Amino acid sequence: MTKEVMNVPRAKKTEVVSQGHLCMPEDSRKRASRRLAIARGHLESIIRMLDDPHIYCVDVLRQLKAVQGALSGAGEVVLRGHLEAHVATAHERGDTTEIIEELMEALKYT
Amino acid sequence: MTKEVMNVPRAKKTEVVSQGHLCMPEDSRKRASRRLAIARGHLESIIRMLDDPHIYCVDVLRQLKAVQGALSGAGEVVLRGHLEAHVATAHERGDTTEIIEELMEALKYT
Amino acid sequence: MTKEVMNVPRAKKTEVVSQGHLCMPEDSRKRASRRLAIARGHLESIIRMLDDPHIYCVDVLRQLKAVQGALSGAGEVVLRGHLEAHVATAHERGDTTEIIEELMEALKYT
Amino acid sequence: MTKEVMNVPRAKKTEVVSQGHLCMPEDSRKRASRRLAIARGHLESIIRMLDDPHIYCVDVLRQLKAVQGALSGAGEVVLRGHLEAHVATAHERGDTTEIIEELMEALKYT
Numbered sequence: 001m002t003k004e005v006m007n008v009p010r011a012k013k014t015e016v017v018s019q020g021h022l023c024m025p026e027d028s029r030k031r032a033s034r035r036l037a038i039a040r041g042h043l044e045s046i047i048r049m050l051d052d053p054h055i056y057c058v059d060v061l062r063q064l065k066a067v068q069g070a071l072s073g074a075g076e077v078v079l080r081g082h083l084e085a086h087v088a089t090a091h092e093r094g095d096t097t098e099i100i101e102e103l104m105e106a107l108k109y110t
Numbered sequence: 111m112t113k114e115v116m117n118v119p120r121a122k123k124t125e126v127v128s129q130g131h132l133c134m135p136e137d138s139r140k141r142a143s144r145r146l147a148i149a150r151g152h153l154e155s156i157i158r159m160l161d162d163p164h165i166y167c168v169d170v171l172r173q174l175k176a177v178q179g180a181l182s183g184a185g186e187v188v189l190r191g192h193l194e195a196h197v198a199t200a201h202e203r204g205d206t207t208e209i210i211e212e213l214m215e216a217l218k219y220t
Numbered sequence: 221m222t223k224e225v226m227n228v229p230r231a232k233k234t235e236v237v238s239q240g241h242l243c244m245p246e247d248s249r250k251r252a253s254r255r256l257a258i259a260r261g262h263l264e265s266i267i268r269m270l271d272d273p274h275i276y277c278v279d280v281l282r283q284l285k286a287v288q289g290a291l292s293g294a295g296e297v298v299l300r301g302h303l304e305a306h307v308a309t310a311h312e313r314g315d316t317t318e319i320i321e322e323l324m325e326a327l328k329y330t
Numbered sequence: 331m332t333k334e335v336m337n338v339p340r341a342k343k344t345e346v347v348s349q350g351h352l353c354m355p356e357d358s359r360k361r362a363s364r365r366l367a368i369a370r371g372h373l374e375s376i377i378r379m380l381d382d383p384h385i386y387c388v389d390v391l392r393q394l395k396a397v398q399g400a401l402s403g404a405g406e407v408v409l410r411g412h413l414e415a416h417v418a419t420a421h422e423r424g425d426t427t428e429i430i431e432e433l434m435e436a437l438k439y440t
Contacts, residue, residue, distance in 0.1 A: 021164060021166060022166055023163060024160075024165050024170065026163065029160050029163070032160055032170065033160040033161070036157050037157060039153065040150065040157065043146060043150050044150065046146060047143060047150065050134075050139050050142055050146070053134075053139070054131060054133050056131060056132055056134060057132075057138070057189075057191060057196065058212055058213060060188050061188055061217070062216050064181055064184060065185075068178060071174055071178050071181070072178075075175075075178075078167050078171055078174065079171065079434070080430060081167055082167035082168065083434075084426055084430055086167065087413060087418055088418070088420040088421045088430065089421040091422060092421060092422060096414055097414075100413045100414055102168055103168060104406065104409070104410055104413075106168050106171045106172050106175070107171070190320060193323065193324075194316055194317075197307050198307055198310040198311045198316040198320065199311045201311075202311060206304055206308040209308070210300060210303045210308065214296065214300055214303075241386060242386055242387075243383060243385065244380075244383075244385050244386060244390065246383065248387070249385065253377060253381070256373060256376060260374065260377065263366060263369065263373060264370065267370065270354075270359050273353060273354075275353065275354050276353060276354060277352075277354045277408050277412035277416065278432055278433060280354065280362065280408050281405060281408055281409065281412070281436045282436050284404060284405045285405075285436070287401060288398060288401050288405075291398050291401070292398075294394060295391060298387050298390050298394070299391065302387035302388065302391070305387070306387065326388050326391045326392050327391070
């Protein structure tokens with residue numbers, strides 16, 4: 001799944017490439033992780049809600065929507081980091097077609 | 111948040127009403143809970159992935175998409191149970207306007 | 221595609237049933253039609269934009285998003301009318317399972 | 331709205347830049363235009379459907395979904411062209427931050 005990169009300019013290597021792969025920028029990684037931890041907590045509280053036989057459907061729908069919003073927010077962080085670190089430099093690396101094909105595929109059915 | 115129901119016909123009481131509230135059908139509750147437990151496991155594995163500095167953005171996007179699909183599936187279970195247990199009987203209970211207003215609001219920005 | 225209805229109470233017949241079918245409430249039909257006429261005008265203006273070789277991609281994306289919002293708005297009008305006129309009365313008619321199956325199918329992949 | 335570009339390398343000028351602006355690649359423009367013309371035809375047929383008082387809500391929802399799919403397809407064509415022609419070359423032009431900010435903003439609330 002990871003993207004092989006052979007001849008990447010030195011300067012960018014520390015940031016986004018390691019062991020011949022494009023890697024997620026650390027800042028995106030940390031921010032996405034924090035958001036997902038919050039989403040997990042929220043998801044756990046919905047699972048506990050569902051143990052209560054008096055729970056009302058629409059309240060569950062509302063909470064699910066909130067978690068989906070949190071996941072979309074995390075996805076936005078990851079996408080932005082990918083565009084900045086890897087897509088914006090694709091023409092220089094010479095892998096524009098592949099990297100965009102891969103991204104369009106991953107974004108499908110969002 | 112819960113929906114007050116005063117004069118609900120006796121027969122439906124055991125299923126979907128308790129203590130004067132509309133309640134989620136047990137079957138939906140159990141099925142939604144199982145799906146969300148799976149989604150939680152998947153979400154936890156993404157959070158662990160994000161500890162690895164060699165992770166690649168597009169792999170994270172793909173995993174996030176899978177979790178969002180699982181949450182949508184759980185939402186579908188809840189919505190179907192709500193339509194069957196509460197919306198399809200709204201005209202008999204006499205709260206059609208309120209129950210549909212509430213549902214449309216909850217579905218917004220899906 | 222249309223939903224056969226045999227023994228519908230007389231009073232609702234004029235509104236939502238004709239020739240043995242469930243029909244869209246007139247108010248929803250008129251409101252959805254107006255909204256779609258506006259969306260069509262907007263869509264035509266995007267098609268004209270695309271004749272201009274100097275057009276910028278992101279401007280087209282923004283306009284497409286606006287038209288998609290207008291279509292969602294029209295879909296919301298139709299869904300609300302359907303819930304009020306046909307789903308809320310399903311238990312009385314005795315076709316709850318079929319009408320909800322059909323709706324869940326139509327809402328899929330929104 | 332359009333993106334000012336001052337010092338773009340000569341070679342790419344013919345394709346994607348004109349009069350100091352980034353312009354949509356001709357191929358995307360033509361393909362998006364053809365898809366939107368089809369979507370317009372489909373939308374017109376829904377507007378005609380809505381003149382018929384016997385139309386059924388769920389049939390309208392299904393047709394609306396088809397048009398929304400066609401618009402998403404056109405949006406995908408435009409996005410792909412933008413990523414290839416403008417985002418993949420952003421680092422070379424030196425406008426990575428601006429072009430990604432602009433794109434993330436345009437994709438919001440998809």
